Amino acid sequence: xxxxxxxxxxxxxxxxxxxxxxxxxxxxxxxxxxxxxxxxxxxxxxxxxxxxxxxxxxxxxxxxxxxxxxxxxxxxxxxxxxxxxxxxxxxxxxxxxxxxxxxxxxxxxxxxxxxxxxxxxxxxxxxxxxxxxxxxxxxxxxxxxxxxxxxxxxxxxxxxxxxxxxxxxxxxxxxxxxxxxxxxxxxxxxxxxxxxxxxxxxxxxxxxxxxxxxxxxxxxxxxxxxxxxxxxxxxxxxxxxxxxxxxxxxxxxxxxxxxxxxxxxxxxxxxxxxxxxxxxxxxxxxxxxxxxxxxxxxxxxxxxxxxxxxxxxxxxxxxxxxxxxxxxxxxxxxxxxxxxxxxxxxxxxxxxxxxxxxxxxxxxxxxxxxxxxxxxxxxxxxxxxxxxxxxxxxxxxxxxxxxxxxxxxxxxxxxxxxxxxxxxxxxxxxxxxxxxxxxxxxxxxxxxxxxxxxxxxxxxxxxxxxxxxxxxxxxxxxxxxxxxxxxxxxxxxxxxxxxxxxxxxxxxxxxxxxxxxxxxxxxxxxxxxxxxxxxxxxxxxxxxxxxxxxxxxxxx
Numbered sequence: 001x002x003x004x005x006x007x008x009x010x011x012x013x014x015x016x017x018x019x020x021x022x023x024x025x026x027x028x029x030x031x032x033x034x035x036x037x038x039x040x041x042x043x044x045x046x047x048x049x050x051x052x053x054x055x056x057x058x059x060x061x062x063x064x065x066x067x068x069x070x071x072x073x074x075x076x077x078x079x080x081x082x083x084x085x086x087x088x089x090x091x092x093x094x095x096x097x098x099x100x101x102x103x104x105x106x107x108x109x110x111x112x113x114x115x116x117x118x119x120x121x122x123x124x125x126x127x128x129x130x131x132x133x134x135x136x137x138x139x140x141x142x143x144x145x146x147x148x149x150x151x152x153x154x155x156x157x158x159x160x161x162x163x164x165x166x167x168x169x170x171x172x173x174x175x176x177x178x179x180x181x182x183x184x185x186x187x188x189x190x191x192x193x194x195x196x197x198x199x200x201x202x203x204x205x206x207x208x209x210x211x212x213x214x215x216x217x218x219x220x221x222x223x224x225x226x227x228x229x230x231x232x233x234x235x236x237x238x239x240x241x242x243x244x245x246x247x248x249x250x251x252x253x254x255x256x257x258x259x260x261x262x263x264x265x266x267x268x269x270x271x272x273x274x275x276x277x278x279x280x281x282x283x284x285x286x287x288x289x290x291x292x293x294x295x296x297x298x299x300x301x302x303x304x305x306x307x308x309x310x311x312x313x314x315x316x317x318x319x320x321x322x323x324x325x326x327x328x329x330x331x332x333x334x335x336x337x338x339x340x341x342x343x344x345x346x347x348x349x350x351x352x353x354x355x356x357x358x359x360x361x362x363x364x365x366x367x368x369x370x371x372x373x374x375x376x377x378x379x380x381x382x383x384x385x386x387x388x389x390x391x392x393x394x395x396x397x398x399x400x401x402x403x404x405x406x407x408x409x410x411x412x413x414x415x416x417x418x419x420x421x422x423x424x425x426x427x428x429x430x431x432x433x434x435x436x437x438x439x440x441x442x443x444x445x446x447x448x449x450x451x452x453x454x455x456x457x458x459x460x461x462x463x464x465x466x467x468x469x470x471x472x473x474x475x476x477x478x479x480x481x482x483x484x485x486x487x488x489x490x491x492x493x494x495x496x497x498x499x500x501x502x503x504x505x506x507x508x509x510x511x512x513x514x515x516x517x518x519x520x521x522x523x524x525x526x527x528x529x530x531x532x533x534x535x536x537x538x539x540x541x542x543x544x545x546x547x548x549x550x551x552x553x554x555x556x
Contacts, residue, residue, distance in 0.1 A: 059444065061460055063399040065434035070394040070410075071424040077383070077392045080413030080423055081376045082143050087409045090396040091435060094382040104381040112153065113374035119156040120367050123359050126163055129285075132356050136505055137364035143372035152366070159359060166352040173345040174282035180338045182247045183318050185275045186292050187331040190245065190320050193271050193294040244306060245294040248315035250274055253291050256313045260295070263305055269296040395428070397435055434459050442500075446519040447472065473522065477529025484541035486530025493524035 068090075072080050084090055096104060127134060144152070248256055257270055271294050278287035293315075295306060310317055321327050383392040398406055410423045436456050440448050444465060450472065451465045480486070496503065497520050504517075516523070538545045 059438075059466055060463055062436045062438050062457065062463065063401065064460070065397050065437060066400050066403070067428045067430050067432070067434070068396055068398050069426045069428050070396065071386070071426075072383075072392045072394065073414075073419050073421050073423070074389075074391060076414050076417035076419035076421070076423070077380060078146050078376060079417035080410050081379055082372070083409040083413040083416070084406065085372065085376060085379075086142065087402075087405050089402040089406050089409075090398045091437075092379050092382045093395040093397070095384045095393070095395060096382060101381075105383075105385070106377040106381050109149070109377045110374060110381070112149065113370055113377065116153060116156055116370045117367075117374070119160050120363060120370060122160060122163070123356075123363050126167075127356055127360055127363065130353060130356050132353065132360050134364055135361045137368055141365050141368045141372075143369055143376060149373065152369070156366075159355070162355060163352070166348060166355065170345065170348050170352065171282055173341055173348060174280065177338065177341045177345060178279055178282050179316070180334055180341060181277075181279060182275075182290070182292075182316060184331060184334050184338065185277075186245055186247065186318055186320060187327050187334065189273050189292050190294070190327055191324060192273075193245070194322075241296050241298060242303060243294055243296050244303075244310075244317055245292070245320045246310060246315050246317035247275075247290050247292055248310075248313055250289045250291045252313045252315075253293070256293075256309075256315065259313075260306065260309060263309060264297065264302055267297060267299075267302065268306070270294075397437075399437060436461075438463060438465070443521045444469070446522045449518070450522075469525070473525035473529045476526045477531075477533040480526070480530045481533030481537045482539045482542065483531055483534035483545075486527050486532075486534050488527075489523055489530060490527030493520050493527055496520035497524065 101107065124134070253272060257272070260268060260270065272291050274289070274291045278289050280286070281288050297303070297306065307317070309315075321330060380392065383394045385391075386393055407425075410425070414422050436459050438448060447469050448465045451463075451468055457463055477486070496517055500517075500520065534540070535547070538547060
């Protein structure tokens with residue numbers, strides 16, 4: 001059989017990407033990158049069993065293990081496994097190794113747990129977006145009874161549906177607000193665009209009249225006729241220019257104008273201006289810089305081409321009145337509408353923050369409960385059913401010295417479930433090699449992890465960790481001998497040790513800080529030995545010093 005994870009002394013179970021906090025004296029924080037496979041819990045029955053009075057495990061050798069067979073009633077199996085999980089003293093054997101994961105007895109319960117975990121991840125993501133801190137969970141949060149699972153599902157489903165509805169309303173309001181703000185900027189810049197368009201039109205009319213000989217005399221020397229405004233208006237009525245006005249992201253503006261010039265073959269007049277105020281994206285909430293543009297052209301074919309091109313460059317087109325008084329009237333109406341939408345959006349955000357605040361008080365506790373429920377059913381999927389399908393049969397490895405604690409846990413589970421039949425346990429003789437299990441504490445766990453990264457010792461084999469506690473930091477000090485740098489490591493380790501209770505509960509810093517925190521006592525010894533060897537080397541921050549003077553004396 002494969003050796004169990006010896007570096008973790010007693011744990012409720014291994015859960016991927018989640019930290020658990022101390023539940024009992026022999027329970028330790030689990031790393032984020034653990035995998036939900038080994039459910040380390042140790043089971044024992046009501047039968048009287050005497051522990052052999054011989055050498056138990058120590059730091060030098062692994063614990064002496066025994067193989068137990070458990071017979072649990074179906075109505076009390078969940079409670080017994082839960083209590084054994086809190087004790088953390090057994091490792092179950094999979095008696096259904098040949099059965100597919102989708103054909104096991106409690107696969108539906110595991111799917112329900114997966115769905116609840118998905119909802120909890122959704123809650124956490126919404127809390128992170130809103131910037132609402134998550135409250136710390138209680139230290140001793142036990143898994144609820146099986147009949148409470150439906151209550152958790154209903155609660156999570158209602159909260160998820162409510163948040164999704166609020167998100168949809170919020171996104172719709174942000175989209176409307178964005179459209180209104182873009183239209184406001186368009187109306188502000190439209191007057192300038194139209195004035196420049198009239199000037200271009202007047203210039204084109206002058207060139208046309210000059211070519212026809214209307215402006216200059218036929219014989220040369222005759223005075224030129226003045227261009228009247230009525231002529232420009234008549235020319236504008238004859239040409240019938242069509243215009244489109246809209247907003248495009250500034251990052252796409254240059255490519256948009258170039259492609260537009262090529263598609264229309266130069267038969268379009270483009271004018272654009274950047275919006276000074278960054279606009280908020282309704283979906284991501286990130287600021288987006290956009291520009292207002294207006295296009296003057298002729299013909300329905302160009303109109304259809306330009307609209308397709310606008311869709312490809314994420315440009316939004318708006319309807320803008322041609323006359324100045326109409327534009328000012330629409331602008332006033334848009335300003336009033338923006339104020340109304342902003343007020344409704346603030347109220348919706350406040351309602352969402354209140355709902356998220358209630359969720360933040362319990363989300364960590366919910367996560368622990370769901371993960372414990374999932375681990376319990378995962379362990380129960382390793383059990384076999386007896387012939388009458390009235391009880392579950394399990395096999396597990398248990399340290400000999402912890403048999404009494406396991407037996408008490410089974411008794412508690414039977415009592416809490418209200419079952420009249422107690423659990424039955426038998427010790428099995430087997431030729432299998434027991435798993436290697438070391439009891440570690442917060443000081444030795446880091447060194448044990450380093451040793452096991454190279455390999456796990458065989459059952460009852462000498463444990464090299466006690467020797468590595470001294471040799472590993474000393475050899476590091478020989479390599480890294482420096483008084484200054486060693487003091488920096490020493491101070492960092494002292495800070496981590498001094499605030500270890502607070503840092504054990506925080507999730508900030510990511511995986512890197514988690515690795516440093518788990519090796520805080522290793523850093524402490526490495527810093528001490530670095531200072532020691534630095535004094536021997538007379539090195540301070542890579543500079544040679546002469547603290548004690550030289551002991552070399554020439555004798556010739």
